[in-house]
Amino acid sequence: MALHFSQKEDTIIALATPQGVGAIAVIRLSGNNAIKLANQVFYGKDLEKQESHTIHFGTIRDEKRVIDEVLVSLFVAPKSFTKENVVEISTHGSSYIINQVIKLLVRKGARPALPGEFTQRAFLNGQFDLAQAEAVADLIHSDSEASHQAAMNQMRGGFSGEIASLRTELIHFASMIELELDFTEEDVEFASRDDLRILVEKLLRVVEQLISSFDLGNVIKNGVPTVIAGKPNAGKSTLLNALLKEEKAIVSDIAGTTRDFIEDEINIGGVIFRFTDTAGIRETTDVLEAMGVSRTHEKMKTASLILYLFDLGDTDMVEISKDINKLENLGIPFLKVANKVDKSNPLFVNELKNSYPDTIFISAGKKENLETLTSRILELVNLDKFRTGNTIVTNIRHYDSLTRTRQSLLDVLTGLDEEVTNDFLAMDIRRSLHFLGEITGEITTDDLLANIFSKFCIGK
Numbered sequence: 475m476a477l478h479f480s481q482k483e484d485t486i487i488a489l490a491t492p493q494g495v496g497a498i499a500v501i502r503l504s505g506n507n508a509i510k511l512a513n514q515v516f517y518g519k520d521l522e523k524q525e526s527h528t529i530h531f532g533t534i535r536d537e538k539r540v541i542d543e544v545l546v547s548l549f550v551a552p553k554s555f556t557k558e559n560v561v562e563i564s565t566h567g568s569s570y571i572i573n574q575v576i577k578l579l580v581r582k583g584a585r586p587a588l589p590g591e592f593t594q595r596a597f598l599n600g601q602f603d604l605a606q607a608e609a610v611a612d613l614i615h616s617d618s619e620a621s622h623q624a625a626m627n628q629m630r631g632g633f634s635g636e637i638a639s640l641r642t643e644l645i646h647f648a649s650m651i652e653l654e655l656d657f658t659e660e661d662v663e664f665a666s667r668d669d670l671r672i673l674v675e676k677l678l679r680v681v682e683q684l685i686s687s688f689d690l691g692n693v694i695k696n697g698v699p700t701v702i703a704g705k706p707n708a709g710k711s712t713l714l715n716a717l718l719k720e721e722k723a724i725v726s727d728i729a730g731t732t733r734d735f736i737e738d739e740i741n742i743g744g745v746i747f748r749f750t751d752t753a754g755i756r757e758t759t760d761v762l763e764a765m766g767v768s769r770t771h772e773k774m775k776t777a778s779l780i781l782y783l784f785d786l787g788d789t790d791m792v793e794i795s796k797d798i799n800k801l802e803n804l805g806i807p808f809l810k811v812a813n814k815v816d817k818s819n820p821l822f823v824n825e826l827k828n829s830y831p832d833t834i835f836i837s838a839g840k841k842e843n844l845e846t847l848t849s850r851i852l853e854l855v856n857l858d859k860f861r862t863g864n865t866i867v868t869n870i871r872h873y874d875s876l877t878r879t880r881q882s883l884l885d886v887l888t889g890l891d892e893e894v895t896n897d898f899l900a901m902d903i904r905r906s907l908h909f910l911g912e913i914t915g916e917i918t919t920d921d922l923l924a925n926i927f928s929k930f931c932i933g934k
């Protein structure tokens with residue numbers, strides 16, 4: 475930790491807004507000397523005499539040369555994001571001005587910030603725990619309503635509070651049991667084993683619930699992997715294009731033109747779906763046999779949703795039924811989609827609709843009935859958990875620590891069942907505490923922190 479203390483002495487600087495020309499740019503300084511340094515180049519007022527949370531108009535000057543007219547916002551420690559003195563300088567958004575201002579302040583003694591260093595300081599100064607700091611990065615990268623919601627929940631506390639309070643209770647038990655170790659002769663029991671069991675079981679329930687939320691969390695963060703399957707010419711690429719609302723896939727009526735997987739992200743109802751069009755494997759007329767080609771097969775197995783598309787005008791219904799049967803047996807949520815209704819007799823289509831209520835009839839080419847398809851897609855991926863605002867684990871690091879916590883907690887229970895000696899019990903409890911602490915950051919190593927924060931961008 476010594477490293478962090480020495481770092482805290484310096485004042486860091488970075489552009490907080492994106493690179494490139496914009497109407498305004500915000501340069502941020504954080505550190506004990508942030509206000510003092512800004513004051514050396516700001517003309518208009520004495521910044522060191524101003525209140526926290528105030529904004530000041532003036533100029534930034536290098537000696538006599540005016541670099542820009544700016545607005546300066548002041549945040550006096552500890553009432554700032556990093557809990558240090560923070561100055562935000564809003565300049566005009568020219569890369570020349572930005573560079574000049576940053577260079578000038580570096581000359582005065584500021585140091586260019588490392589990636590994620592502002593957030594790292596906020597974490598080290600106790601603004602939030604590690605899981606919340608990671609949620610800041612997720613929030614910045616969130617690109618759909620669902621991922622935004624999950625990151626926001628976590629940043630505002632999420633499971634951190636619950637884990638922290640259960641962890642505190644467990645620490646109490648650990649110390650009581652360790653205390654008993656000092657009195658082995660007397661045969662005393664400071665910690666009730668029944669109460670310990672109740673607490674561990676309570677913790678296990680919380681941990682299990684968080685672990686099981688990860689499947690959902692993962693799809694929210696990375697998108698729901700969805701495969702469009704079907705015979706050549708069923709209209710898979712056309713459907714993908716219609717959903718994308720732009721021509722990204724190559725559409726052609728010559729079978730075999732789509733050479734590779736086409737993968738694209740489509741936002742449906744605030745959820746990202748990663749669509750793969752498996753067109754392109756045309757060596758055989760049996761499309762499922764063709765799907766035996768390993769890559770397609772892999773895609774199928776990792777899919778969370780499969781759409782099977784067929785051409786209503788296709789006369790080989792036997793083959794299509796065979797395909798459908800095989801796909802249904804995969805046990806992955808699955809939708810049957812009949813395409814090209816525009817080419818078929820409407821009376822015939824109506825009859826089919828009555829006979830096959832679970833099939834969705836669309837025209838990918840004419841973009842007909844696509845809303846029914848998208849709402850059925852949303853129904854199939856059960857997002858109720860996310861809608862009710864439950865906390866969802868989206869981070870693989872948390873998932874990993876939670877699985878280890880679960881194992882150690884189970885070991886504690888086994889230890890209680892088998893009435894193991896106190897030192898073993900204490901060890902298993904300490905191990906559970908360790909893994910729990912990894913999530914919220916009570917237990918960290920410099921490597922872990924460096925790894926987490928280096929994934930942030932500079933300025934965050």
Ligand code: GDP
Pocket residue numbers: 704705706707708709710711712713724725726727729732753813814815816817836837838839840
């Ligand atoms: P894929 O091989 O399954 O990817 O099929 P394509 O998307 O390349 O479509 C094959 C042919 O069917 C193309 O000529 C498309 O224009 C046509 N097609 C696709 N959807 C429809 C539709 O809804 N109606 C009609 N009439 N033609 C369609």
